Amino acid sequence: MMLNRNWKSVNIFRIASRSIHHKENFRKYPKVNVKDVELEKPRYGFRKERAPLLSEGVTDTLFPSVEIRKKYIENSKPVPIKYRSRSDEIAKRNYEKYKEEVLTGSPHFRVGEKSVYFPKARICLLRPNAKHTPYQAKFLVPRNFNKMDLRDYLWHVYGLRALNVTVQLLHARFERGPDDHARYRGPQYKKMTIDMEEPFIWPELPNDIVKRAKENYDNQLAIIENKNAVGSDKLKPSEAFGGLYDKPQLSDSFIPKRTKRVGEKSLSSLKEKEESQSNNSLLESYLKL
Amino acid sequence: MVLTSIIPLIRRGAAMAPRLAPRPTVGMARQFHGGFALRNESFFGEVTKNDETKVQETNTEQVDPSNITPATDKALQDKYMEEARAEQISAEKYISPLKRKLFDLNVAQHGFFKNHQIVRDPDADKTYKLSLTVNEIDALEPSIYLRSYRIKSSTKKATVVNRLVRGYTVKSAINQLHFNPKKMATELERLLKRGLEQARKLNYDEEQLYIHALWVGSDGNWQKRVDPKARGRTGIITHPYVHLRAVLRTDLTTKRLRWERDQAFLAAKPSSGLNTEPLNFSVRPYFRW
Structure with missing residues (x-):
């Protein structure tokens, strides 16, 4: 009894009581009031509350580094390293420059020095994924393209300002042909996502276009199936394209193979005979014999 | 918009095509045998004459290309009908x-x-x-030669069903097959129904139509598969494909066959209980010893 009452203070005994496998007496259970038990404890607010950082006080400026630095100095505290640099000033200067360039309509970047008069690169605007905002646009670009190339291209061809460019180089998928013994690497595609000043949302496809495309696909598939049919499936009519390839089905009568062979020969000889007769009679009438 | 403007041009072009080009009259010897000269009903005079009436007819016709469907396109249907006639077994x-x-x-x-x-x-x-x-x-007797499409089954399975209905009238065969749980019964029923439809078009008596012949054939291009077995052995699993062929005939045939049987019966010699054949040795009116 002693052991259990003082288990907090004497840890060794607690370890010793591990080997007791029978159920302990309920009188020795810890006494807790139901009302005191909080079932769903909040998972926040239990940490130590800290005073807000000095840097958090500055919220209304775009380039707050200078002001934050001043605040720390006023409170005679060491300025954090990230607020010591001049990067904010540089960013501010660049921002001013960018605004001016937008106003004057000049490019917002250093234009490349190689002049291309007839770009042959194929740039393809892609539909956005779920992760993209309307201010982003994704392009399929040639593999030899880099970020600057795309920025230059979009500016000079479309007058579109790419504010930021990120690259996604897709891995080459394995491809496997029906008769191949091995798998091969397919092409690697490069895609680039840009940030834009103005939002762009792809227009929704008209319903009838989607429907027509589906119909056309199904029809073409049916026709391919019909043309590649083997054996008796060649007799199968196809209703694809509104019955464009559907020939009228005439009923055949059964004629033995031998009758066909003999009949064809005798009929053709009969025809020849008749033709020669008519030719002769025409000739006779012309020559007035 | 582009399509609607182009199609009439194409059609007009097509209508001009059959106009006969002036032919040189040098190779006369060849034309004695050809049907070309005969077609114009005169040997020399109208060889170079154009078929003016035909061209005018097609030009005056006002056709709205958007209304043309494969079923209403007369030229197409005529062409298909011609092809079907050429293929038809008659x-x-x-x-x-x-x-x-x-x-x-x-x-x-x-x-x-x-x-x-x-x-x-x-x-x-x-x-x-x-x-x-x-x-x-x-x-010469009226008959309908039916050819099924490609069926995934085997000759053995098909024959079991074929033997059931061979010689039945088509209607009672369909009746039997409809309640037969075999797959080939369904296929055969489908085929016979096609035959019934054709008979209706040809104005044959449906009730008297019977299955004169019914057989199954390999449809070729059977697929083969490896059947792996124990101890490094293999077998071959074949996937057979078959077709059904049937000849349906009318009561004209039934009556003729009955008449021929009767005639044969009438012509047959009356049977006698004793052997009436000549003796197989020379018979002399004297003893040889």
């Missing part, structure tokens, strides 16, 4: 017109075809004794 292609005419006269006279009978042709005012071979009769 007695006209293998039996001479005179024989066909005499056969029809014979049938009109007797209700069905009786071989070796004397027939009078009222147009030519002549009498003939018409004797046809078995194959010729088979070709």
Whole structure:
């Protein structure tokens, strides 16, 4: 009894009581009031509350580094390293420059020095994924393209300002042909996502276009199936394209193979005979014999 | 918009195509045999004459291209009909017109075809004794040759069902097959229903239509598969494909066959209980010893 009452203070005994496998007496259970038990404890607010950082006080400026630095100095505290640099000033200067360039309509970047008069690169605007905002646009670009190339291209061809460019180089998928013994690497595609000043949302496809495309696909598939049919499936009519390839089905009568062979020969000889007769009679009438 | 403007041009172009180009009159020797000169009903005069009336007809027609469907396109349907006629198996292609005419006269006279009978042709005012071979009769009598599409089954499975309905009238065969749980029964029923439809179009008596012949054939291009077995052995799993072929005939055939059987019965010698054959040795009126 002693052991259990003082288990907090004497840890060794607690370890010793591990080997007791029978159920302990309920009188020795810890006494807790139901009302005191909080079932769903909040998972926040239990940490130590800290005073807000000095840097958090500055919220209304775009380039707050200078002001934050001043605040720390006023409170005679060491300025954090990230607020010591001049990067904010540089960013501010660049921002001013960018605004001016937008106003004057000049490019917002250093234009490349190689002049291309007839770009042959194929740039393809892609539909956005779920992760993209309307201010982003994704392009399929040639593999030899880099970020600057795309920025230059979009500016000079479309007058579109790419504010930021990120690259996604897709891995080459394995491809496997029906008769191949091995798998091969397919092409690697490069895609680039840009940030834009103005939002762009792809227009929704008209319903009838989607429907027509589906119909056309199904029809073409049916026709391919019909043309590649083997054996008796060649007799199968196809209703694809509104019955464009559907020939009228005439009923055949059964004629033995031998009758066909003999009949064809005798009929053709009969025809020849008749033709020669008519030719002769025409000739006779012309020559007035 | 582009399509609507182009299509009439194409159609007009197509209408111009059959206009006959002026032909040189040098190779006359060839034209004696060709049907070209005969088509214009004159040997020399109208060789170079254009078929003006035909061209004018098509030009005056006002056709709205958007209304044309494959079913309403007359030119297409005519072409398809011509192709279907060329492919159709019929007695006209293998039996001479005179024989066909005499056969029809014979049938009109007797209700069905009786071989070796004397027939009078009222147009030519002549009498003939018409004797046809078995194959010729088979070709001339009304029949429907049915060919199924490719079926994933085997000859063995098909034969079981075929034996059930061979010789039945088509209607009772369909009745039997409809309640037969086998797959081939369904396929055969489908085929016979097609035949029934054709018979309706040809104005044959549906009730008297019967299955004259019914067989199954390999449809070729059977797929093969490896059947792995124990101890490094393999077998081959074949996937057979078959087709069904059927010949349906009318009561014209039934009546003729019955008549022929009766004739054979009448012509047969009366049977005697004793052997009436000549002796197989020389019989002399004296002893040889």
